[in-house]
Amino acid sequence: MARLAAPLDSLLVMPEQVTNKSKRKFNFFDSIEKPTEWFIRLCGWSSIIGIAAIFLFIFKEAAPMLPRLDWVTFFTSPRWIPNPAPGNPASFGALALLVGTFTTTFIALIIAVPVGLGAAVYISEFAKGKVKETLKVVIELLAAIPSIVWGFIGLMVLGPLIKTVFTAAPGSWWGQVMVTLHLASAETGAAQGTNLLTGGVILALMAVPVIVSLSEDALRAVPDSFREAALALGANPWETVRRVLFPAARNGLLAACMLGMGRAVGETMAVLLATGHNNRIPAALTDPVRTMTATIAAEMGETVFGDPHYRVLFILGIVLFAITCSINVASDLIIKGVKKANKA
Amino acid sequence: MSAPVQHCITTKDVCLWYAKFQALINVTVNIKQGKITSLIGPSGCGKTTLLRCFNRINERYDYVTTRGEIKILGKNIYDEDVSLIELRKKVGMVFQRPNPLPISVYENIVFGLRIHHERSATKQSVLDEAVEKALTEVRLWDDLKDRLDTKATTLQLEQQQKLCIARLLPLKPDIILMDEPCSALDVEGTRAIEELMFELKGRYSIVIVTHNMAQARRASDECIFMLMGELVEHTRTEDLFLTPKNPKTAEYIEGRYG
Ligand SMILES: Nc1ncnc2c1ncn2[C@@H]1O[C@H](COP(=O)(O)OP(=O)(O)OP(=O)(O)O)[C@@H](O)[C@H]1O
């Protein structure tokens, strides 16, 4: 019986036919096919159920606040004052938080995409033997470093370094240059240790392993015959990469970058420590910022269950959720667009 | 005395090792210019390996060692001053599985021009002309002239293989190496490729590896029989099939092992 050899295939492909068969004659594999089928189906659906449940939960907590929130303020004001004080009325303006999330992510991607793709190309096309194996292990190790450790590195190592490099005496010509180029804060001319740049670089370091390992997979999946075709036409390795491997692996490379971006947007602990956690719109590269994720993490503990502050933090969560979802949808659309363009 | 025979490829005592395994043993051969030469022999005897020496593409594996002398158009290709790029322009290769690049038909054909010439030298009109010429030469122009933007990997296999031949032509090669170019094709496709080889012969020297003895007989002027990494016999195709000198050749063409 061929069916015996591949019980799983058959039940996935043609459930009806299998059921008919099992009525005719008792057979162990046939008898567990139905439950197995449901189990597998459940596994498939569980991710969707999970996402729906998460969304519902966040939404439930946020819901009472949705009609009451001043949405214009939320999206256009940087005044995030959850705990009102005399002369300082409560205000939920999340603009600076949105800007913080987007700027740190942007800086992270500017660094991580070229570095990540370059490293992936080097590992998959140029490195040989020991070097290749070592690099792959190192990349995996990098991916395994907990985010709090990255936060420490930002705080203790990278921050002081950036502070030293970007700080110049106020009024000096160098300080003037830094301020003009928006590299150091206009107010003091001095750079903070923990700031937008530090956070961005730390996020980049965290996104690079993701981008490298996924891009490397994508490049490795390109058939060797393409490389030989290009080489036999006299292409050098670099031309082969640029003109053959990149087009051939485009979808995988794009997906890798999108996942790297997702990692940067969603990161919490490292940015909490490395960005300075300061609610304002940055004017310079070394101004401290604050992200949505860090705000939720830092403030959730001090809220009173059910009060507006509590609920607005959940609204921030919904916004984050929407951002990551749209990144995914956008990448899907880009990939589909690329596919269509290839066929046309 | 008749005019001296021109040889496009001459090798002397070529040995090749894949790591410790010796795949070619003292291969000495002179391949005539403008002719079709077929390489036959049982599986694993080193036909592909020998063919891949002629454009030095074996060297992409770093565990390959080659010894001996290979002269192409009189020039030893293992000399220090030989440019791999120039060599591969002169010596084109067609692979066993059609392997057009995953870009458009048009870009596949101009690929060689783009990588070998300055941007300024590859004007649109020059490229267009090269595409038309190359596709006409392989008899694809009528089929594909309205579909130059199609992704080449979506064509029929026969068209893909012809395209793989066409993309060599703009580089004006002297020699075309073919490694079982018809093994992925049906009877029709095989016939089409063979006809194409006849049309190209004369202007290009063709070396073709084949498993199909009928094909070697039909399509080639000269025939080389290899066995276990060694060259056993090399003569005119008719002579090799009618009056083989070496008993091993006779056994092989009678189909005793294969
Ligand atoms: N990349 C490689 N690494 C190691 N050994 C190889 C490699 N390529 C070929 N060989 C070995 O070298 C010998 C000759 O192989 P080659 O591919 O040249 O034979 P062939 O005559 O083309 O055979 P076929 O008719 O099956 O294509 C074989 O024994 C093969 O196992």
Ligand SMILES: [Mg+2]
């Ligand atoms: Mg072969």
